[in-house]
Amino acid sequence: MGGRGDTREAIARIAGVEAAGSLTYQTVEAEHAGRKLRLYVIGFEPTRPGGPPDLVAGRHIARSHYEMVADQASGLTLGARLRLGRSDFTVVGLTRNQVASGGDPATFITLLDAQKLQFDLAPPAARVQIARGGGGASRDTINAVVARLQSGTAPDTVAEAVRRWKHLSAITQDGQESILTQSLVDRARRQIGLFTSLLLIVSAVIIALIIYTMTMEKLKQIATLKLIGAPDRTIIGMIVQQALALGLIGFTIGATLIFNIKDYFPRRVVLEPDNVLALAGIVLVVCLLSSGLGVRAALKVDPATALGG
Amino acid sequence: MAVAPRESDATAAEKPRAPTQQSAPLVQAVAISKHFGEGETRVDALREVSIDVNPGEVVALLGPSGSGKTTLLNVIGCILDPSAGSLSLDGELVIENGRWLRGNLRQLRLEKIGFIFQFHNLIPFLDATDNVALVRQLAGADAAASRARAIELLDYLEVGHRRASMPAKLSGGEAQRVAIARALANRPRIILADEPTAALDSKRASIVMDLLRKVALEQQAAIIAVTHDDKIFDRFDRIYNLRDGRLDAVEAMPGIGGRRTGL
Numbered sequence: 001m002g003g004r005g006d007t008r009e010a011i012a013r014i015a016g017v018e019a020a021g022s023l024t025y026q027t028v029e030a031e032h033a034g035r036k037l038r039l040y041v042i043g044f045e046p047t048r049p050g051g052p053p054d055l056v057a058g059r060h061i062a063r064s065h066y067e068m069v070a071d072q073a074s075g076l077t078l079g080a081r082l083r084l085g086r087s088d089f090t091v092v093g094l095t096r097n098q099v100a101s102g103g104d105p106a107t108f109i110t111l112l113d114a115q116k117l118q119f120d121l122a123p124p125a126a127r128v129q130i131a132r133g134g135g136g137a138s139r140d141t142i143n144a145v146v147a148r149l150q151s152g153t154a155p156d157t158v159a160e161a162v163r164r165w166k167h168l169s170a171i172t173q174d175g176q177e178s179i180l181t182q183s184l185v186d187r188a189r190r191q192i193g194l195f196t197s198l199l200l201i202v203s204a205v206i207i208a209l210i211i212y213t214m215t216m217e218k219l220k221q222i223a224t225l226k227l228i229g230a231p232d233r234t235i236i237g238m239i240v241q242q243a244l245a246l247g248l249i250g251f252t253i254g255a256t257l258i259f260n261i262k263d264y265f266p267r268r269v270v271l272e273p274d275n276v277l278a279l280a281g282i283v284l285v286v287c288l289l290s291s292g293l294g295v296r297a298a299l300k301v302d303p304a305t306a307l308g309g
Numbered sequence: 310m311a312v313a314p315r316e317s318d319a320t321a322a323e324k325p326r327a328p329t330q331q332s333a334p335l336v337q338a339v340a341i342s343k344h345f346g347e348g349e350t351r352v353d354a355l356r357e358v359s360i361d362v363n364p365g366e367v368v369a370l371l372g373p374s375g376s377g378k379t380t381l382l383n384v385i386g387c388i389l390d391p392s393a394g395s396l397s398l399d400g401e402l403v404i405e406n407g408r409w410l411r412g413n414l415r416q417l418r419l420e421k422i423g424f425i426f427q428f429h430n431l432i433p434f435l436d437a438t439d440n441v442a443l444v445r446q447l448a449g450a451d452a453a454a455s456r457a458r459a460i461e462l463l464d465y466l467e468v469g470h471r472r473a474s475m476p477a478k479l480s481g482g483e484a485q486r487v488a489i490a491r492a493l494a495n496r497p498r499i500i501l502a503d504e505p506t507a508a509l510d511s512k513r514a515s516i517v518m519d520l521l522r523k524v525a526l527e528q529q530a531a532i533i534a535v536t537h538d539d540k541i542f543d544r545f546d547r548i549y550n551l552r553d554g555r556l557d558a559v560e561a562m563p564g565i566g567g568r569r570t571g572l
């Protein structure tokens with residue numbers, strides 16, 4: 001982070017590195033078709049590593065300015081024009097499934113454009129300082145260097161060399177993935193997990209209260225069943241069945257809703273079949289636990305209350 | 310205590326049993342007492358009450374509020390422990406000196422007793438047929454046989470045309486007939502009714518009493534009803550008058566040919 005353009009040359013000279021490219025990252029808000037877009041803008045050197053992967057439409061960036069490759073998730077189409085900072089960019093190519101860890105769709109522009117964009121979007125005071133070239137600040141700022149290694153070179157060895165000789169932090173592809181999953185995604189997951197647990201607890205309480213109320217309304221019928229001679233397991237079965245029916249209805253409505261609106265969500269939401277199954281399992285457990293309150297009330301009913309007014 | 314042998318196998322609901330001349334009582338309660346609480350707060354709800362009800366008889370429990378009618382019905386219905394006394398139902402001694410001889414009272418009720426309530430107390434989410442069939446199934450019958458039996462009974466009680474209706478859609482009289490069908494599902498020979506006509510107008514009350522009479526005669530069942538309804542007093546074989554937990558008087562009603570029974 002915060003390196004300079006010559007960092008890339010230094011890394012390219014390390015033994016085992018075949019090629020290296022400078023990158024910048026920034027999250028930028030833009031207007032398109034009357035809608036606010038949050039984009040994760042990656043600046044890269046078109047002839048070096050770090051550019052967009054395979055395109056699903058259009059072509060790669062060919063000119064050094066004002067062209068952009070965007071992800072489909074942004075809603076941008078080929079030929080679309082988008083103002084970023086003080087420049088207008090034209091979408092020339094589209095990728096699929098390129099989103100930042102926060103869920104913002106990725107867009108790629110040239111490093112030069114990205115550095116100008118960084119300057120354009122910097123607060124005015126910082127801009128003045130950068131323009132003066134003072135305080136160590138410069139327009140030639142980059143966030144990272146990606147390196148492609150010669151085949152047969154161990155990524156860890158190169159990473160170690162970068163750390164030792166260049167005093168930079170180096171991360172291998174594997175390391176990157178584990179950082180992503182362990183830190184960024186993990187933090188997001190914890191936050192979402194906290195919300196999910198709170199929502200589940202709230203819904204469990206609501207289901208429990210509904211089941212309890214429904215049971216209290218049926219005390220006369222429950223007493224009647226006991227009086228006639230129904231064993232407790234029949235009565236418990238009826239209450240649990242009711243709870244499960246409630247859960248099933250809720251789950252169906254919820255799942256239908258999620259699948260129908262998730263693509264309109266401002267950020268990319270990935271729903272694996274496993275997650276859906278897990279949710280169904282959780283709903284099941286919540287329903288069973290919540291019916292406990294109703295079952296308790298039902299078991300306490302005196303069969304004699306069926307007789308008499 | 311005389312314990313009569315069980316009647317031979319239960320016959321189909323529709324086939325009248327041959328009226329037996331000197332059958333043993335189906336319900337024989339001997340010196341039943343029940344008190345609630347102790348010392349200062351002790352309430353003697355029943356004091357040595359004895360009643361016998363024979364097959365084919367329809368009897369009433371009558372008395373002012375608090376006289377012990379419900380308590381007596383609850384003891385005979387096996388939902389309340391008496392403090393003392395003995396009870397036999399359909400030839401089986403079930404309470405001896407205030408102690409139950411059977412562990413599972415629900416099973417006992419399921420086998421021996423049909424209950425009819427002031428309000429029909431049908432299960433609201435089951436249709437008429439399933440309300441009746443459920444009781445058969447609880448006793449272990451399979452679903453198809455239970456439904457067949459239920460339909461048979463609904464026809465017998467002249468509500469066959471409402472067999473697919475939900476309880477909320479039935480009129481008061483129809484619901485009460487479905488409830489009687491439910492009480493008969495397991496061919497009990499003892500039927501206990503709590504104010505069975507209180508929620509009905511006099512015409513429907515009369516129809517329900519006719520049906521109870523028909524059940525008593527054709528199934529050779531014993532029917533005990535708690536009632537306040539003076540419109541139907543003449544429909545009983547006997548009326549047991551309770552006062553302060555004691556049996557005050559037993560009136561044999563003349564019209565129906567009830568037998569006069571001493572205390």
Ligand SMILES: Nc1ncnc2c1ncn2[C@@H]1O[C@H](COP(=O)(O)OP(=O)(O)O)[C@@H](O)[C@H]1O
Nearest residue numbers: 345352354372373374375376377378379380381
């Ligand atoms: N569970 C109970 N606990 C205490 N007292 C009771 C209870 N049930 C009935 N009693 C008392 O027993 C007496 C007889 O009650 P009950 O059989 O309900 O009379 P009835 O049905 O004739 O109105 C009343 O004094 C009543 O207060």
Ligand SMILES: [Mg+2]
Nearest residue numbers: 308378379380
């Ligand atoms: Mg009462």
